[in-house]
Amino acid sequence: MAKEIEEKKKLSYEELENVCHQLSDQSQTLYRKLQEANLSNMFKRLDYLFAVLENKEIFAKDYSDFFNGCVKEIVDYMTIPGEPIEPTAEESGTAKAS
16 A cells, blocks of 8 residues: 555656646746845835935944945946946046046
8 A cells, every 4th residue: 555655746757847837937937036135125225325325414423434435336336347436527527627
C-alpha cells in the first residue's frame, strides 16, 4: 500500500514541465512587481530629497554635508547611466563674461 501511494506522488514529465512553466511565470510576475515597487520607492525617495532641500532653512546650519549628500543623490538618480556629467560654467566657477 505504501508503494501505491509513493507511485501516485511521482509526477510525469509533462506534469513536471507544467509545474516548471507555472513557477517560471510566477517568478517573472513577482520580479516585475518587485521592479515596480523599487521604482515607486525611488520616486518617493526623490520626493523626500527635494522636500528636504526645499525646506533646508528649518534645519540647523551644520547640516551642509547632509544637504550636499541629498543633492548628489538627486543628481545620481537623474543622470542617465553612462552619460558623462559635465559641470555648467556656473558650477565650475569659470563663467565667461560676454
